[in-house]
Amino acid sequence: MKQFWTVLSFELKSFLKNKVFVGMTLAMVLILAAVMFYPRISEALSRGEDEGAAPAGALMLVKNESGMAGVTEAFSAAFSGYEVRETREAEEVIRGQITSGEAECAFVITAPNAFTYYIGNLSMYDMNTEMARGVMQELYRLDAMVRAGISPQTAGEIASVQIESKTESLGKDQTQNYWYTYIMIFALYMVIMFYGQMVATGVAAEKSSRAMEMLVTSAKPLSMMLGKIVASCLAGFVQLAAIFGSAVLFYSVNKEYWGGGSIISSIFGMPPALLAYMLIFFLLGFMLYACMYGAAGSLASKPEDVSVLVMPITMLFVIGFVIVMPNMISGNVDNVLMRVCSFIPFTSSMAMFTRIAMSTVPWYEVAISVALLAAGTGLVGMLAAKIYRMGVLLYGTPPKLGALLKALRKA
Amino acid sequence: MVLELRSIEKSFGEKRVLEGVSFRAEGGKAFGLLGRNGAGKTTSIRILMDVFPADGGEVLCDGAPIDYARVQLGYLPEERGMYPKKLIIDQLTYFAELKGMPRREAVRAVDKWLERLGMSEYRNKRLDTLSKGNQQKIQLVTALAHEPQIVILDEPFSGLDPVNAMLLKDIVREQISQGKIVLFSSHQMNYIEEFCDSIAILKDGRVVLDGDLHDIKRKYRRDRLAVHTEERERLLRDMAGRAEPMADGGVLLRLDAAEDKRAVMQRLTESYDIDGIQVFEPSLSDIFVEHAGDAGETEEQK
Numbered sequence: 001m002k003q004f005w006t007v008l009s010f011e012l013k014s015f016l017k018n019k020v021f022v023g024m025t026l027a028m029v030l031i032l033a034a035v036m037f038y039p040r041i042s043e044a045l046s047r048g049e050d051e052g053a054a055p056a057g058a059l060m061l062v063k064n065e066s067g068m069a070g071v072t073e074a075f076s077a078a079f080s081g082y083e084v085r086e087t088r089e090a091e092e093v094i095r096g097q098i099t100s101g102e103a104e105c106a107f108v109i110t111a112p113n114a115f116t117y118y119i120g121n122l123s124m125y126d127m128n129t130e131m132a133r134g135v136m137q138e139l140y141r142l143d144a145m146v147r148a149g150i151s152p153q154t155a156g157e158i159a160s161v162q163i164e165s166k167t168e169s170l171g172k173d174q175t176q177n178y179w180y181t182y183i184m185i186f187a188l189y190m191v192i193m194f195y196g197q198m199v200a201t202g203v204a205a206e207k208s209s210r211a212m213e214m215l216v217t218s219a220k221p222l223s224m225m226l227g228k229i230v231a232s233c234l235a236g237f238v239q240l241a242a243i244f245g246s247a248v249l250f251y252s253v254n255k256e257y258w259g260g261g262s263i264i265s266s267i268f269g270m271p272p273a274l275l276a277y278m279l280i281f282f283l284l285g286f287m288l289y290a291c292m293y294g295a296a297g298s299l300a301s302k303p304e305d306v307s308v309l310v311m312p313i314t315m316l317f318v319i320g321f322v323i324v325m326p327n328m329i330s331g332n333v334d335n336v337l338m339r340v341c342s343f344i345p346f347t348s349s350m351a352m353f354t355r356i357a358m359s360t361v362p363w364y365e366v367a368i369s370v371a372l373l374a375a376g377t378g379l380v381g382m383l384a385a386k387i388y389r390m391g392v393l394l395y396g397t398p399p400k401l402g403a404l405l406k407a408l409r410k411a
Numbered sequence: 412m413v414l415e416l417r418s419i420e421k422s423f424g425e426k427r428v429l430e431g432v433s434f435r436a437e438g439g440k441a442f443g444l445l446g447r448n449g450a451g452k453t454t455s456i457r458i459l460m461d462v463f464p465a466d467g468g469e470v471l472c473d474g475a476p477i478d479y480a481r482v483q484l485g486y487l488p489e490e491r492g493m494y495p496k497k498l499i500i501d502q503l504t505y506f507a508e509l510k511g512m513p514r515r516e517a518v519r520a521v522d523k524w525l526e527r528l529g530m531s532e533y534r535n536k537r538l539d540t541l542s543k544g545n546q547q548k549i550q551l552v553t554a555l556a557h558e559p560q561i562v563i564l565d566e567p568f569s570g571l572d573p574v575n576a577m578l579l580k581d582i583v584r585e586q587i588s589q590g591k592i593v594l595f596s597s598h599q600m601n602y603i604e605e606f607c608d609s610i611a612i613l614k615d616g617r618v619v620l621d622g623d624l625h626d627i628k629r630k631y632r633r634d635r636l637a638v639h640t641e642e643r644e645r646l647l648r649d650m651a652g653r654a655e656p657m658a659d660g661g662v663l664l665r666l667d668a669a670e671d672k673r674a675v676m677q678r679l680t681e682s683y684d685i686d687g688i689q690v691f692e693p694s695l696s697d698i699f700v701e702h703a704g705d706a707g708e709t710e711e712q713k
Contacts, residue, residue: 217462
C-alpha cells in the first residue's frame with residue numbers, strides 16, 4: 001500500500017511538473033476567459049462606437065405593380081433594419097441601382113401573389129424572401145377578406161390574432177440540458193482517450209528505457225499499475241476541475257452580460273446532482289479504460305508499438321462514442337440501442353450518463369448500470385494486472401492474442 | 412546471514428529455464444553466479460528478488476523461507492536504465508522510497524551516496540545529460556542507498572573506466588566488510604576471482620559446478636607443475652612430450668602421478684636454474700570454459 005502511494009505521488013508530480021500539461025491547462029483557461037469576457041468587452045467597445053454617427057439602414061426598393069394598397073407601409077414595418085423606399089422605375093434601372101451599390105436589394109410585386117427579389121450577392125443566411133412571403137400572405141388575406149365584405153378593422157384583428165402558449169416539462173428539458181450533456185460527454189471522451197494513451201505510452205517508455213528493470217525489482221506490479229492509473233486519473237481530474245472551475249468563475253463574474261435564456265446560461269444552470277453522476281461515471285469509466293490501456297502498454301517493448309496495441313481499445317471506446325453522440329443530438333436517448341449500451345460497462349459511462357442527463361431514468365436502472373460498470377472495472381482491472389505482471393518482463397515482438405490468452409490461463 | 416536457493420524450478424511456457432538450481436551465499440562474502448548468456452542467471456536473480464515465483468523449490472534466508480518485508484535486496488541490473496528525462500535526485504529518491512525508506516531518510520541516503528561517488532554536482536540534473544559511465548554510477552545508488560543486506564550486482568564493471576572501476580571495487584569491499592551478501596553476476600572472470608569466495612556455474616538452467624572457489628581449484632588433480640626458469644628452452648627440449656610453454660613465460664609440466672611431485676621438484680632444482688615452481692591451479696576462466704563451454708557436458712561426465 002505504501003508503494004502504491006509512492007508511485008502515485010511520483011507519477012502525479014511528473015504530470016504537474018510537465019510543461020505540456022501545465023501549458024495546455026493554462027491555454028484552455030485563457031481561452032475560456034476570453035470567451036466568458038467577450039460580451040463584456042464587446043459591449044464596452046460598441047458603446048464607444050455608438051457615440052459616433054449612427055449607420056443608416058441599407059436601401060430597399062419596393063415596386064408595387066399588384067394594385068394592392070399598403071404594400072410599402074407593410075414592408076417598412078416588417079424590414080425595420082432597412083430604409084424602405086417605393087419606386088416606379090423600370091426593372092433595368094432597379095437592377096442598375098443594385099449592381100452599382102446604390103440600393104441593397106429590391107422587391108418587385110408583380111401580382112397580389114407573386115414577387116421577384118433582387119439582390120447583389122445572395123447570402124446563405126438571407127431570410128428576406130421568407131419575410132416578404134409572410135408580409136405578402138398577410139396583405140393578400142386582408143385584401144381578400146375586405147373584398148368579401150369584412151370590415152378592414154375586423155379583418156386586421158383576425159389576421160393578427162396571437163395564440164398564447166406555455167410549456168411545462170415534467171421530466172428533463174432537452175432544450176436546456178442538451179449543451180451541458182454534450183460538453184460533459186465530450187470532456188469524458190477527451191480525458192479517457194488522452195490520459196488512457198498517456199498511461200500506455202508511460203508504461204512502454206519505462207520498458208524501453210529499462211527503468212522497468214529497476215521497478216519490477218522494487219515494487220509490486222499491481223502497485224505500479226494502479227499508482228500510475230490513479231495518478232493520471234487525478235491529473236485528468238485536476239485539469240477538468242481547473243477548466244470547468246475557471247469557466248464557472250468567469251461566468252459568474254460576467255453573468256449580467258450574458259443575459260438569460262442563452263446556451264451559456266443553460267450550461268451553467270446544470271443541476272449539481274448531475275455533477276455527482278458525472279463524477280461516478282468519469283471515475284469508473286476512466287479506471288476501466290486506463291486499466292486496459294496500461295495492460296496494452298505493458299505488452300509494448302518500444303513506445304512505437306503502443307499505437308498498434310491500443311487500437312482495439314480505442315476502437316471499442318470510439319464505437320461507444322459514435323453510438324451515443326447521434327442519439328444525443330437527435331434527443332432520442334431512450335431507444336433500444338441506448339438502453340442496451342447503458343448497461344454494457346464499455347459504453348455505459350457515456351450512454352447511461354447521457355440518458356440520466358437528457359431523460360428520466362428509473363433509479364434501479366441507474367443502480368444496475370453503476371453496479372455492472374463497477375464489477376466490469378474490477379474484472380478488467382484484475383485481468384489487466386495479470387497481463388501487466390507478465391507484460392512488463394516481455395521484450396521483443398508483442399505476443400499474439402492467442403498466445404497471450406494461453407499464458408493468462410496459466411498465470 | 413546465509414542465503415540459499417534450494418531446488419528452484421522455473422518454466423516459461425514449454426521451455427524449462429531452471430532445473431533444480433541450488434546454491435548458497437554467506438554474509439561477509441562475495442558470491443559469483445556464472446554462466447553463459449541464456450544459462451538462467453537473470454531468471455534465478457528475479458526469483459531471488461521475488462519478481463515472479465518459482466514453479467518449485469524455495470528461497471531460504473538463515474534456514475527459513477525469506478521474508479521480503481524484513482530482508483532488503485539491492486539490485487544493479489545488467490540492462491541499465493532509469494528515467495532519462497527526470498531529475499537524478501527525484502528518481503533516486505523514488506527508488507529508495509519504493510524500497511521502503513521514508514522520504515526524508517531517502518533523500519539523505521541518496522545525497523550521501525552521490526557524494527561518495529563524486530556525483531553530487533549532478534544532483535539536480537536530468538539523467539540524459541550525463542555520460543554513460545556516470546549514468547551507471549547513478550544507477551549504482553539505486554542498488555545501495557536503502558542499505559540492503561543482500562546486494563546483487565549484474566556486470567557491475569562493464570563500461571567503467573579504470574578509475575571508476577577502482578572506486579567500485581572499494582565500495583564492494585566495504586559492503587562485504589559490513590557483513591552483507593554480495594552476489595556478482597559477470598563474465599569478467601578476473602573480477603569474480605578477485606572478490607568471490609564461492610561460485611556457482613549455471614549451464615542450461617542447471618548448476619554444473621558450485622562451492623568454495625579455493626576448494627574447487629584444489630579438487631583438480633595436482634599433477635601439473637608451473638615452472639619458471641631462465642633455461643626455458645632447455646627444459647622444454649629435455650621434457651619434450653610432457654612440457655608445454657605457458658603464456659606467462661613459464662613451462663607447464665605434466666607428471667605421471669601427483670605423488671611424483673616432490674621428487675620431480677627436487678630433480679628440477681638440482682638440474683636447472685629455477686626461479687620458481689608451484690603446483691599448477693587452473694584459473695577461473697579455464698574452469699568456466701571447461702564447465703560452461705560446449706564441451707562442458709562431456710568433461711563433466713568423464
